[in-house]
Amino acid sequence: MRPVERGAIPCDKNGNVIIFKEYGDARNYLIGRLGDYCSYCEAPLFTPAIEHVQPKKEGLSPELEKDWCNFLLACTYCNSNKGDKPVNINNLNDYFWADRDNTLRAFRYEKDRIPQIKQSLNATQQQIAQNSLELTGLSRERGHPKFSKKDRRCEKRNEAWGKAERAKLNLNRQPVDCMREQIIDTATSTGFWSVWMTVFQDDTDMRQRLINAFQGTCTQCFDNNTQPIQRMGGNI
Ligand SMILES: [Zn+2]
Structure with a gap:
């Protein structure tokens, strides 16, 4: 799960913080900050839905329903599966969140498998990771x-895995800069950032390019060798 940075509330051309009349007004700003990807499964989005971290059904105040800090982007599946689950201020810490935690530290990705929980996590963290899935x-x-x-x-995750593996083979055959650029273009249009990061786990240059190219990836979640580190202010 890609750790992302939503950034500060957007401002208008006069530098004033935008107050959204409808939550849908935030959509294009969110896409600009986070890219066209689901914040949970990492699939590319053609019709991004605004995802309320604390869902509207929880009886949110109108302020929180339109609160920039309560927004992510999600695909239809993640959005509808999460839809009616009771996430609120009291149990936010029962989950890892892409905009708060370094979610790459919680999960590992393998071919033909759903995201796996890292065995290096302690028992509490493993439970939180399971809750998040x-x-x-x-x-x-x-x-x-x-x-x-x-x-x-x-x-779709498996398709991305296949593309990433073929890309790696092609890079070994043609280890040139333009091949790296081409692979990044393929990766950003295919989505599933964590898959690409995993397949290229031994290639720091490619991993840094992936961190930079996927809009909104939280760069502070990585050391100089692109290894994930504890996120400041996060639970992992
Ligand atoms: Zn999704």
Whole structure:
């Protein structure tokens, strides 16, 4: 799960903080800050939905419904799976959040598998990571009693994995800068940043390019060798 940085509330051309009349007014600003990707499954988005971290159904005050700090972007699957779950100010710490935590530290990615929880986490962190996967149904794969055939997140993640592996082979054959640029173009249009980061885990240059190229990736979550580090202010 890509750690992202939403940044400060956008300002208008006069430098005044924008007060959103409708939460939908924030959509284009969010896309500009976070890129066209689901904040949970990392799929590329063609019709990004504004995702309320604390959902509207929780009876939010109108202020929080339009609060920039309560927004992420999500795909239909993640959005609808999370939709009615009771996330609120009292249980936010039961989950890892892409805009607050270094979520790459919680999960590892493997070919043909749903995101896996890192064994290096302590028991509490593993439970939080599991809660986070269940929140958006990312813990479901074929064979899971609640798996829906319409849910193509696993399939699309696997497609990205295949592309990343082929890209790595091509880079080994043609280790030139323009090949690296081409791979980044493919990665940003395919999405699933964590998959690309994993396949290129031994290539610091490519990983740095991936961090830079995917709009909104939190650069402070990585050391100079692109290894994930504790996020300031986060729980991981
Ligand atoms: Zn998603």
